[in-house]
Amino acid sequence: MLYQIFKAIKEQLSxxxxxxxxxxxxxxxDTTIHTHPVAFIEFPEEFAPQQISNDLDEGSLAIRIHxxxxxxxxxxxxxxxxxxQQNEDIAMAVKDNLNGFTPTYNGNQLSTRLxxxxxxxxxxxxxxxxxxxxFTTNIRK
Structure with missing residues (x-):
């Protein structure tokens, strides 16, 4: 489930x-970073959806871009x-590209806007x- 969101974010940041x-x-x-500047996409917290109806779960997802x-x-x-300044400029570009972005995969919306x-x-x-x-977003499944 998170891999599709990763791919959508990666494409948006490309x-x-x-x-x-x-x-x-x-x-x-902890290893060797081979290239830079680089963005690492992290999901730093557990995704723990709550059941909101018999066939629908919803939960908040945290996303951290390094x-x-x-x-x-x-x-x-x-x-x-x-x-x-160079690092700050790239971080601002990340913010500008992802704030309000809605991840999709094969035309299907994966979550709410970031x-x-x-x-x-x-x-x-x-x-x-x-x-x-x-960033935070909500996922309904």
């Missing part, structure tokens, strides 16, 4: 020329402003600038 790749998130930070750029610090460990629910810079990974752009 118009962002500055992204070199779009991947399913599988904690790539916008990841390699950042080379200067000799004095300062991060160049241009690196920050709604922006969060924006966070994540500072854990040295050498990488990571911005989380989060």
């Amino acid at each position: 118009v962002i020329n500055d992204l070199k790749d779009i991947q399913w998130f599988n904690n790539q930070y 916008v990841v750029s390699k950042v080379i610090s200067r000799i004095d460990n300062d991060i160049p402003d241009i690196a920050v 709604k922006l629910s969060g924006w966070q810079h994540y500072h854990k990974y040295s050498g990488w600038m990571v911005t989380f752009v989060s």
Whole structure:
């Protein structure tokens, strides 16, 4: 079920020329990130639908996009402003392309429109600038 939503989001983000790749998130930070800037699509929370009628379930789905750029610090460990701006520009393009987007597969609507629910810079990974752009949507099945 989530793979179809992943594919719809990946296709929607493919118009962002500055992204070199779009991947399913599988904690790539613990391995080698081969290309950048890259977007990782994550479903960070359990999808737990509730039965609303005998034949209809509904639930909220959280989606997090990791916008990841390699950042080379200067000799004095300062991060160049241009690196920050480039990552921010890509994250804004992700937000603009997905906020209000309705995922479909083979012409069938998979969920309601995506709604922006969060924006966070994540500072854990040295050498990488990571911005989380989060969305929520509802699924009825």
